[in-house]
Amino acid sequence: MRALVCKGRGFDDLAVVDTPAPRAGPGQVVVSVQAATVDFADTLIATGKYQIQVPTPFTPGNNIAGEVVEVGAGVSRFQIGDRVHGMAFVGGFAQRVALLETQLRPTPDDLPADLACLTGAPYRTAYDALVSAARVQAGESVVVLGASGAVGSAAVMIAKALGARVIACASTTDKLDFTSEIGADEVILTATPDFKDRLKTLCPGGVDVVLDMVGGELSEPALRAVGYGGRFVVVGFASGAPARIPLNLPLLKGSKVLGYEIASFEREESLAAHANRDALERLIASGRVRPPITARFDLEQGVEALRHVAGRAKHGIAVMEMG
Structure with a gap:
């Protein structure tokens, strides 16, 4: 072969x-x-x-x-x-x-x-991170860092299918145009110097959920934009550098910093993982999510x-x- x-x-x-x-x-x-x-x-x-x-x-x-x-x-x-x-x-x-x-x-x-x-790693990761880690609800705001990549674009579409308001963040205007085409409600260029302030302007009460596929220098300003009780989910480090964040931020905001990794989730949460797989396959087969x-x-x-x-x-x- x-x-x-x-x-x-x-x-x-x-x-x-x-x-x-x-x-x-x-x-x-x-x-x-x-x-x-x-x-x-x-x-x-x-x-x-x-x-x-x-x-x-x-x-x-x-x-x-x-x-x-x-x-x-x-x-x-x-x-x-x-x-x-x-x-x-x-x-x-x-x-x-x-x-x-x-x-x-x-x-x-x-x-x-x-x-x-x-429906393998990229879409499973996005679905699990949104549903089982962040527990996204309809009407909430979801910020996706690295929104144009495989997991990020999956997260944009799945979050929209769940009824969330999606703010896509990416490094170039071409990538942002792509995220708009697949359903993002708002887009932000991550290289802008007022990245955190842009997030706060779009979400005056604070962001409900951040999905971070990038790490590095983006994580802290995104976490600072999270509102009280918000959830920040660490998914990966496409920048090549794990984020280093001050832990007083979740303390002051009453927010949660969560981690998601597919192998450990499927091992430790097998029943939830199986249910998520069924739900994800239905979303894609029905056309509600179009990869x-x-x-x-x-x-x-x-x-x-x-x-x-x-x-x-x-x-x-x-x-x-x-x-």
């Missing part, structure tokens, strides 16, 4: 090559991959910058959708021919991947593969796809289709 293989710790060490096809071990199924998202986290894993180091050589690719072509001993949830989607962590940028059946979910009939793979696929690549363009997503000009969702 063909697969994108990383032999080192950089984009120059990536190549699409012929490799042996996987076989299903006990509790595993082999999936013929039809589509996979190309996410920022995939670029970090491929270049050795992710918090978990993967021994080389390996095939990156986390969120996949496809069809079961082989089942291993003890598998009870799936059979050959079933449409499935799920999270692989690595291995997804290939024509076939072997996964534990517990890593997969059945794909609804009305959800095509290119949308089913989107903006802004770039499509085939497997032979795998290196180009990762370079594209790693670039700061990228916005929306990139999908790799295996053919």
Whole structure:
């Protein structure tokens, strides 16, 4: 089979090559991959910058959708021919991947593969962070830092579907135009020197919820704009630097600083995670949330796809289709 293989710790060490096809071990199924998202986290894993180091050589690719072509001993949830989607962590940028059946979910009939793979990490992260961490209510204000990226754009659309007023924050006017197109009510350029004051002007009583995918220098001014009882949810550090915030801010505001990480949430809150997955799939299948696929690549363009997503000009969702 063909697969994108990383032999080192950089984009120059990536190549699409012929490799042996996987076989299903006990509790595993082999999936013929039809589509996979190309996410920022995939670029970090491929270049050795992710918090978990993967021994080389390996095939990156986390969120996949496809069809079961082989089942291993003890598998009870799936059979050959079933449409499935799920999270692989690595291995997804290939024509076939072997996964534990517990890593997969059945794909609804009305959800095509290119949308089913989107219900992996980016959209799960956005939904969980908004619903289970921030507990967003209709009518509340939601500020999304890094709103043009995969998780950020998902958060914009999901927050709108939940009835929130969404303020999208991004680093360029092109990215802000994109967030307006997908439903943001207001937009703010993060490079503006009066970023905090702009947030306060838009939300005179204080922001209800901040989703922070960026970290670095943006976090503190955003937290200062949160109102009494507001929630600040830490999701990631796309800037490359974790935020350092004065803890007197949540003390004085009666606000909450929360963290969300997908693996620990699914491990510790499995019932909520399962309910969230069902709800998210219904939102996308119904058309209430329409993921903006802004770039499509085939497997032979795998290196180009990762370079594209790693670039700061990228916005929306990139999908790799295996053919």
